[in-house]
Amino acid sequence: MTTLEERAWKTPPWESLRAGPGFRLADVDRASTPGWHGSKKDAEELLAHLGSEMSELQERLFARGRKGDQRSVLLVLQGLDTAGKGGIARHVIGMVDPQGVVIRNFGPPSLEEREHHFLWRIHRALPGAGRIGVFDRSHYEDVLVVRVEGLVPEATWQARYAEINGFEEDVVAGGTTIIKCALMVSHEEQGARLLERLDRPEKHWKYNPNDLPTRLRWDDYQEAYQAVFDRTSTPEAPWYVIPANHKWYARLAVAELLTEALRRMSLEWPPADFNVDAERAKLAATMVTPSRRSVQAEDEDLEHAELAGIDVPAEGGPPAVPSQKANGKGKGKDGNGKKRP
Numbered sequence: 001m002t003t004l005e006e007r008a009w010k011t012p013p014w015e016s017l018r019a020g021p022g023f024r025l026a027d028v029d030r031a032s033t034p035g036w037h038g039s040k041k042d043a044e045e046l047l048a049h050l051g052s053e054m055s056e057l058q059e060r061l062f063a064r065g066r067k068g069d070q071r072s073v074l075l076v077l078q079g080l081d082t083a084g085k086g087g088i089a090r091h092v093i094g095m096v097d098p099q100g101v102v103i104r105n106f107g108p109p110s111l112e113e114r115e116h117h118f119l120w121r122i123h124r125a126l127p128g129a130g131r132i133g134v135f136d137r138s139h140y141e142d143v144l145v146v147r148v149e150g151l152v153p154e155a156t157w158q159a160r161y162a163e164i165n166g167f168e169e170d171v172v173a174g175g176t177t178i179i180k181c182a183l184m185v186s187h188e189e190q191g192a193r194l195l196e197r198l199d200r201p202e203k204h205w206k207y208n209p210n211d212l213p214t215r216l217r218w219d220d221y222q223e224a225y226q227a228v229f230d231r232t233s234t235p236e237a238p239w240y241v242i243p244a245n246h247k248w249y250a251r252l253a254v255a256e257l258l259t260e261a262l263r264r265m266s267l268e269w270p271p272a273d274f275n276v277d278a279e280r281a282k283l284a285a286t287m288v289t290p291s292r293r294s295v296q297a298e299d300e301d302l303e304h305a306e307l308a309g310i311d312v313p314a315e316g317g318p319p320a321v322p323s324q325k326a327n328g329k330g331k332g333k334d335g336n337g338k339k340r341p
């Protein structure tokens with residue numbers, strides 16, 4: 001953890017937000033910011049910092065995936081309409097290289113999907129090696145909307161909790177870290193957000209008249225969510241319940257959970273599977289100036305020097321700091337991709 005993280009989180013989100021035994025959704029104040037003792041400004045600063053850490057860790061995960069490491073990460077986002085799932089995809093996941101991320105949205109099953117087991121479409125959408133998968137809604141809709149709307153007989157949806165647990169256990173055993181986040185807004189806040197969508201023409205596209213019938217069944221959905229937390233928050237794939245009235249808090253919390261999961265994967269850069277010195281010698285033989293550094297490396301040094309507040313000589317001169325790249329660390333981060341404080 002960095003200094004700001006340590007100072008501002010009294011209890012880290014992976015402890016304060018985890019739905020453990022005895023968890024009661026009704027007791028969650030949706031406007032609260034559990035564990036966080038910093039300001040909104042601190043949160044924004046930390047989010048930006050986590051963005052660069054996450055970005056490097058994601059690149060390491062991706063690089064390892066290319067070299068045979070089978071591991072991946074799956075972020076499951078659940079929440080009622082307006083809870084902010086889209087904002088998480090844009091503001092948190094948007095901070096990492098899109099080439100390493102696969103985002104899937106799950107709406108009502110298609111005709112083809114309905115002909116299969118409810119986990120069929122989920123299985124097909126799991127992230128491959130080295131990827132971060134994001135599910136905007138998920139297989140949990142099959143015990144949420146399906147339960148509330150009575151779309152299948154009760155015996156069918158009742159059996160699904162155990163099926164989901166078994167499925168997730170297999171997915172985790174296959175090398176995927178699952179992070180399940182439920183974004184929870186208050187009834188009042190949802191009303192205000194829906195109204196805003198009606199008031200602002202640029203938000204009309206986000207408004208769906210079908211959201212109102214769902215809102216009318218608020219209590220049923222709360223009960224269905226409680227059952228999800230009671231029955232599917234497992235040691236392998238726990239639920240994190242995130243109060244989401246404050247968007248800045250929800251985004252920070254998800255960024256922390258994702259970053260921490262990546263940190264725990266010990267993602268060293270994959271070792272070269274070729275002889276580096278032999279390749280260097282062969283490359284040098286093709287160059288007029290064998291030790292010439294790339295313009296890109298020089299630009300990066302200038303960038304790091306500027307970030308560190310060090311005066312940079314004008315036009316082409318070397319910065320007054322030793323190259324981070326040259327001492328093998330890169331981007332001012334330690335071996336685990338964390339920015340040095």
Ligand code: ATP
Binds near residue numbers: 107
């Ligand atoms: P969102 O409401 O998530 O922003 P959207 O408005 O673009 O998304 P879709 O993604 O097309 O709409 O569909 C979301 C809707 O699909 C939700 O109302 C959700 O409850 C419903 N849904 C998702 N999975 C299922 C399922 N397995 N069975 C029935 N309905 C489902």
